[in-house]
Amino acid sequence: MTDGASNDAFVEFERVQKSYDGETLVVKDLNLSMPKGEFLTMLGPSGSGKTTCLMMLAGFETATHGDIRLGGVSINNIPPHKRGIGMVFQNYALFPHMTIAENLAFPLEVRKLGKAEREQKVKRALDMVEMGDFGGRRPAQLSGGQQQRVALARALVFEPELVLMDEPLGALDKQLREKMQFEITYLAHQLGITTVYVTHDQTEALTMSDRVAVFDDGRIQQLAPPDKLYETPENSFVAQFIGENNTLEGVVKEIKGNTCVIELDGGEVIDAVPVNVSKVGERTRVSIRPERVEYNRDRLHADAHTLKAEVLEFIYMGDIFRTRLRVAGNDEFVIKTRNAPDQVRLKRGQQIEIGWLAEDCRALDA
Amino acid sequence: MLIAPLLLFVVVTFIVPILSMLFRSVENDIVPDTIPGVVTELAEWDGSVGAPPSEQVFRYLYLDLFKASEAKQHTRLGTRLNYEKTGLSSLLRTTGRSLDDVGEEWQDPLEDIDANFKDGAFWYQMMSGTDGEDLLEERRDLWAAMVGESMAGDVGFVPSEQVAQMLPWTTRAYTDFAIWTAIEDEDSVAEEDPWEAVYGALGMDLTNPETVSAIQSYTGPGADALKAAAANVGQLPQTGFREAFAAENEDWLSPDVWATIKLYSSSMTSGYFLNAVDMQLTPDGIEQKPENQQIYTQLFMRTLVMALIITASCVVLGYPVAWLLANLPMRTASILMILVLLPFWTSLLVRTSAWKVLLQQQGVINEILVWLGFVNDADRLILMNNATGTIIAMTHILLPFMILPLYSVMKTIQPSYLRAAKSLGATNWTAFWRVYFPQSVPGIGAGSILVFILAIGYYITPEIVGGTSGVFISNRIAYHISSSLNWGLAAALGSILLVVVLGLYWCYDKIVGIDNVKLGG
Ligand SMILES: Nc1ncnc2c1ncn2[C@@H]1O[C@H](COP(=O)(O)OP(=O)(O)O)[C@@H](O)[C@H]1O
Numbered sequence: 001m002t003d004g005a006s007n008d009a010f011v012e013f014e015r016v017q018k019s020y021d022g023e024t025l026v027v028k029d030l031n032l033s034m035p036k037g038e039f040l041t042m043l044g045p046s047g048s049g050k051t052t053c054l055m056m057l058a059g060f061e062t063a064t065h066g067d068i069r070l071g072g073v074s075i076n077n078i079p080p081h082k083r084g085i086g087m088v089f090q091n092y093a094l095f096p097h098m099t100i101a102e103n104l105a106f107p108l109e110v111r112k113l114g115k116a117e118r119e120q121k122v123k124r125a126l127d128m129v130e131m132g133d134f135g136g137r138r139p140a141q142l143s144g145g146q147q148q149r150v151a152l153a154r155a156l157v158f159e160p161e162l163v164l165m166d167e168p169l170g171a172l173d174k175q176l177r178e179k180m181q182f183e184i185t186y187l188a189h190q191l192g193i194t195t196v197y198v199t200h201d202q203t204e205a206l207t208m209s210d211r212v213a214v215f216d217d218g219r220i221q222q223l224a225p226p227d228k229l230y231e232t233p234e235n236s237f238v239a240q241f242i243g244e245n246n247t248l249e250g251v252v253k254e255i256k257g258n259t260c261v262i263e264l265d266g267g268e269v270i271d272a273v274p275v276n277v278s279k280v281g282e283r284t285r286v287s288i289r290p291e292r293v294e295y296n297r298d299r300l301h302a303d304a305h306t307l308k309a310e311v312l313e314f315i316y317m318g319d320i321f322r323t324r325l326r327v328a329g330n331d332e333f334v335i336k337t338r339n340a341p342d343q344v345r346l347k348r349g350q351q352i353e354i355g356w357l358a359e360d361c362r363a364l365d366a
Numbered sequence: 367m368l369i370a371p372l373l374l375f376v377v378v379t380f381i382v383p384i385l386s387m388l389f390r391s392v393e394n395d396i397v398p399d400t401i402p403g404v405v406t407e408l409a410e411w412d413g414s415v416g417a418p419p420s421e422q423v424f425r426y427l428y429l430d431l432f433k434a435s436e437a438k439q440h441t442r443l444g445t446r447l448n449y450e451k452t453g454l455s456s457l458l459r460t461t462g463r464s465l466d467d468v469g470e471e472w473q474d475p476l477e478d479i480d481a482n483f484k485d486g487a488f489w490y491q492m493m494s495g496t497d498g499e500d501l502l503e504e505r506r507d508l509w510a511a512m513v514g515e516s517m518a519g520d521v522g523f524v525p526s527e528q529v530a531q532m533l534p535w536t537t538r539a540y541t542d543f544a545i546w547t548a549i550e551d552e553d554s555v556a557e558e559d560p561w562e563a564v565y566g567a568l569g570m571d572l573t574n575p576e577t578v579s580a581i582q583s584y585t586g587p588g589a590d591a592l593k594a595a596a597a598n599v600g601q602l603p604q605t606g607f608r609e610a611f612a613a614e615n616e617d618w619l620s621p622d623v624w625a626t627i628k629l630y631s632s633s634m635t636s637g638y639f640l641n642a643v644d645m646q647l648t649p650d651g652i653e654q655k656p657e658n659q660q661i662y663t664q665l666f667m668r669t670l671v672m673a674l675i676i677t678a679s680c681v682v683l684g685y686p687v688a689w690l691l692a693n694l695p696m697r698t699a700s701i702l703m704i705l706v707l708l709p710f711w712t713s714l715l716v717r718t719s720a721w722k723v724l725l726q727q728q729g730v731i732n733e734i735l736v737w738l739g740f741v742n743d744a745d746r747l748i749l750m751n752n753a754t755g756t757i758i759a760m761t762h763i764l765l766p767f768m769i770l771p772l773y774s775v776m777k778t779i780q781p782s783y784l785r786a787a788k789s790l791g792a793t794n795w796t797a798f799w800r801v802y803f804p805q806s807v808p809g810i811g812a813g814s815i816l817v818f819i820l821a822i823g824y825y826i827t828p829e830i831v832g833g834t835s836g837v838f839i840s841n842r843i844a845y846h847i848s849s850s851l852n853w854g855l856a857a858a859l860g861s862i863l864l865v866v867v868l869g870l871y872w873c874y875d876k877i878v879g880i881d882n883v884k885l886g887g
């Protein structure tokens with residue numbers, strides 16, 4: 001998987017804009033390119049335009065501006081039923097007046113498949129989601145998780161190349177959700193389908209996807225594989241939105257190559273990687289992950305800058321220790337340390353010195 | 367506990383009227399209450415022989431009818447019996463007028479035999495006595511049943527048990543007279559001259575040899591006058607009451623008349639119901655009425671068919687409107703909703719009259735069609751005073767009852783179903799027909815039941831625009847309630863309508879399932 005557009009792009013959004021009321025843009029300048037077989041997740045807070053993007057792709061909303069292509073062909077003028085895109089809705093949208101088998105047979109019927117072939121495909125799809133015994137039931141007679149599987153099977157039964165899912169696990173409890181996350185990714189890869197998955201749950205996005213598009217305010221803030229997204233967020237929003245994050249504010253003091261020196265508002269000085277800063281004197285927010293903070297002097301470079309910190313809270317969480325500190329006037333500075341035999345357990349009120357490797361600390365937009 | 371007032375309200379305003387309607391449709395108290403003696407005596411009579419009943423029956427008829435005509439009840443009886451056999455009303459009315467004359471045939475000779483018989487006080491003295499309280503109460507109850515009042519109060523008269531043994535007819539007649547005079551006329555019994563019927567009754571008694579011999583050994587008040595009468599029986603009319611009635615009107619000898627009275631003499635009758643389905647009860651059993659008198663079955667069928675047509679037109683017209691309401695943007699939908707509800711704010715009468723203006727032969731629709739050249743001036747469409755008018759106007763009036771349940775059901779069908787269907791490859795039409803429509807069927811069901819049941823009992827609109835060929839069974843019911851005053855028949859027709867509706871509801875439940883009816887979410 002590579003970032004950005006490629007020649008064998010299967011799904012492409014090019015400069016797509018969408019406005020419902022003709023005044024405010026709900027989607028602003030969306031550019032996206034997916035190769036075949038990719039599992040891409042749109043992640044973002046509620047109202048950020050994810051569903052709208054999905055609906056434009058499915059054909060239920062038209063783009064106000066720009067071009068959407070599928071397999072290299074512009075689909076702006078193709079009606080939804082000719083796009084051949086499988087879709088799983090948040091409320092499943094299983095037809096309540098049909099049995100499960102009839103629900104699954106529906107897309108095959110409208111494609112005029114023979115009865116025998118239909119039955120065989122329905123059976124295979126139901127077996128695939130382990131719902132083989134439920135063909136005769138009505139949707140209302142199934143649990144939420146079972147309905148979810150059926151909705152999935154129905155979206156897959158006519159073998160679409162592209163499947164869209166809009167928060168399909170939103171209504172399930174945590175345990176079921178984790179199980180289904182696994183099953184959906186497994187099936188998607190097994191069948192080699194291209195999947196666009198929408199969620200507002202970052203864990204879901206990180207665990208399931210090949211790439212994640214972080215949405216905010218109608219724009220993709222960053223489009224990257226999960227590890228990149230977590231480790232090298234490109235702006236403050238992404239750093240804040242994905243995983244736990246410590247933020248310190250200050251002004252750029254000095255830039256040399258791919259490190260820079262930041263003077264925090266309290267006067268302290270730290271090292272960071274310049275990501276979104278280009279000149280001295282610019283305001284910035286630096287971002288550092290809790291598990292990358294060190295308070296063991298031996299593990300830091302000799303010339304690394306350090307900060308004084310006071311322990312406010314120490315929480316034993318089993319696999320890790322979570323410690324809250326006051327650093328440079330910020331009371332919400334959190335560090336996480338692994339529970340290892342030689343690990344020091346901090347005490348409340350203890351004065352320590354912390355530091356980090358410059359490459360773990362990113363100077364982002366203010 | 368909190369629903370107790372509501373429960374009471376429902377019982378009083380809903381269940382009680384229905385029960386009373388059901389009761390009224392079989393109730394027939396008026397015959398046994400008005401002529402109780404005749405009814406009892408007729409039980410013995412065998413109508414199949416083709417002969418009129420015995421003298422005994424006519425004696426009871428005379429006394430019962432005399433009472434009834436005093437109380438002005440005999441015309442009611444006539445009206446009731448006339449439902450079953452035409453002519454009985456006038457028979458009873460004319461006979462009622464001549465009952466006094468019949469009594470005078472006995473009164474005049476009796477007064478000639480002994481002048482004491484002219485004197486009310488004499489009669490009072492002769493009939494008064496002791497131990498007659500039971501008889502008094504018995505007669506009082508019969509009066510009460512006939513006039514529907516309690517007749518309670520002091521009569522100022524107690525019949526003599528001894529005289530009652532000797533002169534049973536006379537005592538009964540005099541006691542009836544006494545009760546009526548004291549309670550209804552509020553006069554003193556002793557000061558009033560007895561009815562002609564009392565003389566007639568004495569005449570009946572005097573035909574009995576035992577009475578005549580008992581008078582010989584009688585020594586109480588009036589013994590002399592009675593003895594004189596007994597001695598001069600020959601001066602009294604030698605014919606009986608049968609001949610007296612026959613002289614007034616030949617029909618009293620007709621076995622048919624008596625068969626009808628006997629058929630409807632029990633206090634419950636199936637007559638109204640038979641009538642309501644164009645049948646009649648004859649002495650030979652239940653029969654179809656003559657062709658030219660059959661109206662109700664045809665009217666029921668027409669009502670059913672027209673209600674079905676109206677329901678179907680409401681579905682056809684209401685479905686698209688409800689769909690628009692449920693799917694248009696909020697603002698437009700609200701305006702449309704106001705248009706749908708607007709008719710509810712206008713009086714039903716006004717709306718129906720408006721249709722009258724539109725549908726007349728010189729009305730708006732015809733004028734426009736003629737003006738546009740679609741219809742010749744000479745043959746304008748007849749849109750009113752027939753079934754067409756009723757169907758058009760009622761479809762319009764009942765349309766909101768179809769649209770509202772449809773709308774509330776459609777509102778609950780989420781747009782994601784249609785989207786899902788389309789994403790699965792269905793065209794707009796297939797998505798609608800296979801996915802949307804089946805989910806809206808409960809709304810059609812609810813709307814149809816509502817419209818159909820309202821239509822089948824509708825009254826005002828058919829009355830105004832229906833003419834004769836567009837009226838419903840309810841118009842006939844209303845006619846019997848307010849014009850012909852045949853409430854029993856009206857109740858029977860109403861009960862049949864109720865049963866038909868319940869029956870259809872049951873069928874609907876069996877075929878569609880009442881769970882499949884939704885009025886909303
Ligand atoms: N049918 C619609 N009409 C008007 N505005 C809409 C419609 N659907 C969504 N919006 C608006 O567009 C924005 C993005 O919505 P949506 O795409 O549903 O966000 P998300 O799925 O990320 O929560 C929201 O502000 C929402 O209010």
Ligand SMILES: [Mg+2]
Nearest residue numbers: 050051052166
């Ligand atoms: Mg959404």
